[in-house]
Amino acid sequence: MLTLLGKSSRYCDGVSRRSFLTVGGLTFGAGGFGLSNILKAESSGGSGAKSTTGLGHKAVINVFLAGGPPHQDMWEIKSDAPTEIRGEFRAIPTNASGVEICEVFPKLAGLMDKSAVIRSVVGCNGRHESYSCMSGWDSVNMKNLGGRPAIGSALAKLYGPVDPSVPPYVGLAAKTKHMPWSDSGSAGFLGSSFSPFKPDGPGMQNMKLNDISLERLQDRRSLLSGLDRMRRDIDASGTMEGMDAFEQKAFDVLTSSKLLDALDLSKEDPKIVARYGDGKPYKYQYDGAPTCNDHLLIARRLVEAGARCVSLSFGRWDSHGQNFDLVRDHGSKLDQCLSALIEDLDQRGILDDVTIVTWGEFGRTPKINNKAGRDHWTKVSCAHIAGGGIRGGQAIGATNRLGEYATERPVQMQEIISTIYHQLGINTATTTIQDPTGRPQYLVDHDPIAELI
DSSP states (O other), rough: OSSSSSSSOOTTTOOOOOHHGGGGOOOOSSSSHHOOOHHHHHTTTTOOOSSSSSSSOOOEEEETTTTTTOGTTSSSOOTOHHHHHHHSOOOOEEESTOEEEEEEEEEEHHHHHGEEEEEEEEEEOOOSSSSSHHHSSTTTTTGGGTTOOOOOHHHHHHOSSSTTOOOOOEEOOOOOSSSGGOOOOOOOOOGGGSSSBOOOSSHHHHHTTTTOOOHHHHHHHHHHHHHHHHHHHTTTOHHHHHHHHHHHHHHHHHHHHHHHHHGGGSOHHHHHHOOOOOOOSOSTTTOOOOOOOHHHHHHHHHHHHTTTEEEOOOOOOOOOOOHHHHHHHHHHOOOOHHHHHHHHHTTTTTGGEEEEEEEEOOOSSSSOOOSSSEEEOSSEEEEEEEETTTTOOEEEOEETSSSOOEOOOOHHHHHHHHEEEEHHTOTTOEEEEETTSSOOOOOOSSSSTTTTT
């Protein structure tokens, strides 16, 4: 929580200089993306990839379908497979020639020219966690040093913030009983300074003034400024002046409404809010995430405000039973909000600036079990990708007739992450980040998907 009353020596109004500077140390991440880090990153010119259109920067929205979405009931319907494999859905045409997808996605079918589906994702590890979808790596990789950083953490390290009052990496994943499903991504060996800001975590409380008015804060700031002027008179080195520049921006962050406004949907056009929907009633949630359609709208507002990466968890797709009922529920809600996001970004002229990836940790079994469900299947999975300037209107890869394994163009999970980095302006063949031992580490080991870039 933000505190203005400290325990060290006080000035006449009861606030110490150390306490006031707590404003400059409010945390954006789980362990604290300290404001001083953000401001120093900004001052060093870490602006990152520039956009030539309306957004002004490149960004990614990572939609995690926690639990393992059924690949053969989404983007590659197996119409010719036996009944015990095929399932209940029919394929429908899209506006991209020759590409068909599941009938529960009619709105996305009309936007396939701006999207691509990957039907042959391989490299899944079988664990119920978001780690691979957030970073491209297995969670055991470099575990002794903290693990590999997620995309958002790498962006925060390499580029810093777009706006000093908006964290570059935001995690919107709602809290879940199975905690790995609400993991918004890890900073890994980069340390907690580069963790995602979570609006439902302690960082949000640090952004609120609570019962302290802006007027009162202004009065205290004026007093401290006066004392600083006295100190500057005897500060021949000029370091005080440089420090005050950071403190000025710290104050600006505290009193800025930019982040809080982005999170507040009451400030959005009600017609746009209605287009996304709210995903209610939440069904088949159990120990997983709700279907928060409005999180995709908040994600759009956050990247417009300056976030470089927004991750979220949408629904619980662990369909060991009632698979087809679940897909009708979750799929239709995803169809509404994901299509709304693509159209919204396109109408605002910023779709080419924002890459949207939608995927899960693994696929589901070809054979339907006796509970009308599909079990875990790590041999192949799927993904949907849109925006960011990708070459849309295509389906990449294919599985065999029964949906068991990739027969055409297997796509490693890291290839998808590498593609995202590429669309963000990062060359994964040359870019490295130093680990705690001082060794440079590449972001991923695979190249981007050539068909998309």
